[in-house]
Amino acid sequence: MLRQTSMLSILMMVGFAGLSQAVSPIETNFLRSLVGVQSESDSFRELHEGHRDLQTTTRVTSLSTDPDAPQITNLTQWMTQAKTNAILGAKTITQLSLPGVNRAGLNFINNNQTLLKTQLTAMGFNSSDQNQFGRLIQEIYHEVLVGNPQPLPGALRLGARYIDLRVAGDPKNATKLFLSNSHLSSIPLEQCLKEINVFLLENPSEILIVDINHDYNSLGNAGQQASTAAIANYVKLYVNATFILPISKLSAPISSYGGAFFTGFDFNSSFTNAVIKHSVNATAADSPIAVVNNLQTFLSSGYSTYQPTTYDFIKSDPYITSTFTTITSTLRNITGLANQIESCKQKPRGETRDNENKRNKLRENLEKRYSTIRDVLVSDQVVPAFRVGSAQLSNVLFLDMVRRVSAVQNQVRIVSIDDFNVRNSLEIIQLNILRFL
Ligand SMILES: *[C@@H]1O[C@H](CO)[C@@H](O)[C@H](O)[C@H]1NC(C)=O
Ligand SMILES: *[C@@H]1O[C@H](CO)[C@@H](O)[C@H](O)[C@H]1NC(C)=O
Ligand SMILES: *[C@@H]1O[C@H](CO)[C@@H](O)[C@H](O)[C@H]1NC(C)=O
Ligand SMILES: *[C@@H]1O[C@H](CO)[C@@H](O)[C@H](O)[C@H]1NC(C)=O
Ligand SMILES: *[C@@H]1O[C@H](CO)[C@@H](O)[C@H](O)[C@H]1NC(C)=O
Ligand SMILES: *[C@@H]1O[C@H](CO)[C@@H](O)[C@H](O)[C@H]1NC(C)=O
Ligand SMILES: *[C@@H]1O[C@H](CO)[C@@H](O)[C@H](O)[C@H]1NC(C)=O
Ligand SMILES: *[C@@H]1O[C@H](CO)[C@@H](O)[C@H](O)[C@H]1NC(C)=O
Numbered sequence: 525m526l527r528q529t530s531m532l533s534i535l536m537m538v539g540f541a542g543l544s545q546a547v548s549p550i551e552t553n554f555l556r557s558l559v560g561v562q563s564e565s566d567s568f569r570e571l572h573e574g575h576r577d578l579q580t581t582t583r584v585t586s587l588s589t590d591p592d593a594p595q596i597t598n599l600t601q602w603m604t605q606a607k608t609n610a611i612l613g614a615k616t617i618t619q620l621s622l623p624g625v626n627r628a629g630l631n632f633i634n635n636n637q638t639l640l641k642t643q644l645t646a647m648g649f650n651s652s653d654q655n656q657f658g659r660l661i662q663e664i665y666h667e668v669l670v671g672n673p674q675p676l677p678g679a680l681r682l683g684a685r686y687i688d689l690r691v692a693g694d695p696k697n698a699t700k701l702f703l704s705n706s707h708l709s710s711i712p713l714e715q716c717l718k719e720i721n722v723f724l725l726e727n728p729s730e731i732l733i734v735d736i737n738h739d740y741n742s743l744g745n746a747g748q749q750a751s752t753a754a755i756a757n758y759v760k761l762y763v764n765a766t767f768i769l770p771i772s773k774l775s776a777p778i779s780s781y782g783g784a785f786f787t788g789f790d791f792n793s794s795f796t797n798a799v800i801k802h803s804v805n806a807t808a809a810d811s812p813i814a815v816v817n818n819l820q821t822f823l824s825s826g827y828s829t830y831q832p833t834t835y836d837f838i839k840s841d842p843y844i845t846s847t848f849t850t851i852t853s854t855l856r857n858i859t860g861l862a863n864q865i866e867s868c869k870q871k872p873r874g875e876t877r878d879n880e881n882k883r884n885k886l887r888e889n890l891e892k893r894y895s896t897i898r899d900v901l902v903s904d905q906v907v908p909a910f911r912v913g914s915a916q917l918s919n920v921l922f923l924d925m926v927r928r929v930s931a932v933q934n935q936v937r938i939v940s941i942d943d944f945n946v947r948n949s950l951e952i953i954q955l956n957i958l959r960f961l
Contacts, residue, residue, distance in 0.1 A: 595608075596957075599681065599682050599683040599946070599949065599950070599953070600681045600683075601729070601730065603685065603729065603730050603731055604727065604729040604730060604782075607778055607779040608779075611961060612778070612961070613777060613778060613779030614779065615777065615778055615956075615960065616774060616775055616776065617731050617733070617774060618775075618836050618937070619937075620956050621937055621939070621952050621956050621959070622685040622686045622733070622937065622938050622939070622952065623684050623685060623939060623944070623948065623949040623953060624684060624685070624686030624688060624839070624938050624939055625672055625676070625679045625686070625687055625688060625940070625941060626672065626688050626841060626843060626941055626944075627672055627689075627690055627703075627705055627942075628676050628679060628687045628688055629676040629689065629703055629711060629716045629719075630672065630703045630704075630705055630711065631672070631673055631675065632709060632711075633670060633704075633705060633706075633709045634708050634746070636707055636708070639707060639744060639745075639746045640707075641654060642743075643706070643741075646743045646744065647743065647851070647852050647855070649852075649859075653856075669705045669706055669707060670705070670912075672912075672943065672944055673912060673943075674943075674944045674945065676716050676719045676720070677719050677723065679944045680720070680723045682944070682945070682946050682949050683946075683953055684949065685731065686732075686733045686735065686839070686938045686940060687716075687732060687734045687735065688735050688737075689703065689713065689716055689734065689735065689736045689788075690703065690704055690705060690736075690738070691703060691704055691713050691736060691737070691738065691739060692704035692708055692738065692739045692745055692746070692747025692748060692749070692750055693747050693749065693750050693751075693754065694708075695708075695746065695747060695748060698748040698750070698751070698754065699757070700712075701713040701714075701750050701754060701758060702747065703716070704745065704747050705739060705741075706739065706741035706743065706744075707745075707746050708745075708747040713755075714758060714762050717759060717761075717763055718762050720732065720734060720763065720784060721762060721763050721764055721767065724767045724784060727782075728767075728782045728783070729782035731769075731778060731781070731783065731784070731785075732785070733784070733785045733798070733800075733837070733938070734785065734787070735787050735788040735800060736759075736786065736787075736788045736793075737789065737790050738750040738790050752789045752792045752793070752794065753794075755793075756789065756793075756795070759786050763784070763786070766783070767783040767784055768783065768784065768795055769781065769783040769784060769786075769795075770796065771796045771798060773785070774796075774798060774836055785798055788800075798836040798837060799832060799835040799836050799837070800837045800839050800938065801827070801830065801832060801835035801839065802841070803818070803822045803827075803839065804827075804830045805818070806818035806819045806822050806840070806841065807841050807843055807844060808845050808847060809846075810846050810847055810850045811844070812844060812914060812918035812921050813921060815842060815844050815918050815921075816842065816922050816925050819840050819842060819925070819932075820929060820932055822840070823838075823931070823932045823935040823936065824929060824931035824935070826935075837937055837938050838935065838936075838937045838938065839938040839939075839940055840922075840939050840940070841940045841942075842915070842918045842921075842922035842941070842942075843914070843915040843919075843942035843943075844915065858894070861890055861893060861894045862894065864890050865890045865894060868883055868890060869887065871883075912943045913943075915942030916943045919941055919942075919943060919948050922939075923948065923951045923952075926951070926955070927951075933958065934959060936952070939952050
């Protein structure tokens with residue numbers, strides 16, 4: 525735990541040092557406004573700490589004041605405030621950089637032993653592996669599958685404008701939809717839609733992209749396929765029709781409207797068939813830096829070689845999806861270590877004092893290695909990583925690259941974040957000001 529903390533604080537320092545180089549009055553306003561932001565998550569506490577750091581660094585910078593800059597002082601209404609600026613207000617939603625929440629609203633998944641066993645079998649684990657180590661594997665599974673601890677209303681208030689919702693049908697009723705990530709959760713889709721509706725009721729000038737798709741995992745899913753029609757029914761039931769935007773608004777200036785585009789539905793939304801082009805397979809890598817390198821290639825190459833060639837939005841996902849080989853290798857290594865630790869605990873008959881000491885020493889060493897592997901955040905060599913932790917790592921590296929590489933900075937549109945927090949959100953929003961003003 526100690527090593528996790530120090531690693532993160534170093535990264536935070538690096539992140540903030542980078543940020544302080546480009547402090548503008550708008551950013552200062554942003555930062556000042558953050559004190560008023562309410563959040564139920566830990567990231568808020570982190571933010572306050574970060575905010576203090578930033579105040580210290582901004583104080584030594586002399587600030588020029590640009591009367592044309594928008595007074596963005598509130599992340600909850602950042603777009604409403606940006607619209608009052610002539611240049612930003614004339615942009616279309618597809619031109620802006622938007623912070624997004626990956627697998628929004630999914631804070632836990634249901635325990636399904638049957639499915640877990642099926643998935644472990646598909647990964648090549650035999651029944652003795654599964655029985656010996658089932659509990660730990662399940663813990664890791666939960667950490668890997670649940671990306672965003674931030675509840676949806678909190679993320680919206682902190683500036684999220686792209687909402688990724690993955691859903692699947694109840695095993696007994698395919699039209700009853702729940703959030704899902706390979707394993708079903710018991711969070712009903714309607715809960716998220718109601719939260720979106722409330723947000724738009726309170727902030728009708730904000731613009732959201734709500735991307736709803738059927739959840740799919742090659743190793744198997746607990747829920748049934750969610751149909752386009754079932755998803756559309758939910759949207760109609762729980763979102764006020766006046767908030768649902770037609771596709772024509774994609775090319776209108778943002779200052780002229782507010783509401784939500786409901787897209788996705790596996791590319792068959794009956795509301796807005798906006799095409800969102802992904803950073804093709806960029807996240808399929810074992811280390812944060814590999815993901816960042818992939819994204820850099822994707823964004824600075826103009827991404828024209830990737831399908832589809834016509835699209836409305838470009839989306840970058842800076843989190844990590846470790847390769848199948850690494851996942852199985854890690855689980856095998858953990859299993860192997862646990863077995864060794866178990867056998868080290870057996871005291872052989874007539875063991876000498878000397879041998880007993882050696883055995884205990886070996887056990888201690890094995891346990892140390894075991895906790896290093898278990899504490900996966902400390903090493904990007906060891907994946908499946910604690911997903912929130914590794915997402916944090918790749919978000920920080922990604923944002924640093926965005927700041928340094930202008931070819932990338934100019935291409936960043938939707939950034940779908942696994943560990944959504946105020947700092948990440950703020951950095952993405954700021955790109956609009958850096959690029960256009
Ligand atoms: C930001 O705006 C929301 C409403 O959109 C409001 O509830 C909140 O108080 C505002 N925060 C600050 C610091 O002004
Ligand atoms: C658990 O997953 C299996 C699929 O592997 C599915 O058939 C079953 O209905 C699920 N159970 C629950 C309670 O969701
Ligand atoms: C299960 O797999 C492990 C690791 O490959 C192996 O050591 C063990 O002998 C296997 N057990 C059975 C019952 O096949
Ligand atoms: C299935 O779920 C839908 C949506 O919640 C509900 O309207 C319907 O009554 C359910 N059907 C049954 C047979 O329970
Ligand atoms: C939908 O929103 C409009 C405009 O805010 C409001 O007048 C209307 O009452 C709402 N309808 C429902 C069913 O909530
Ligand atoms: C897409 O939607 C249309 C009309 O809503 C429907 O006829 C079609 O079957 C859907 N396709 C898929 C793949 O769901
Ligand atoms: C990208 O991922 C898809 C599915 O995950 C796979 O079929 C495809 O081969 C991958 N493409 C590349 C270039 O790796
Ligand atoms: C698993 O252990 C082997 C042997 O020590 C090592 O080469 C490999 O890198 C480990 N795998 C992972 C993912 O750490």
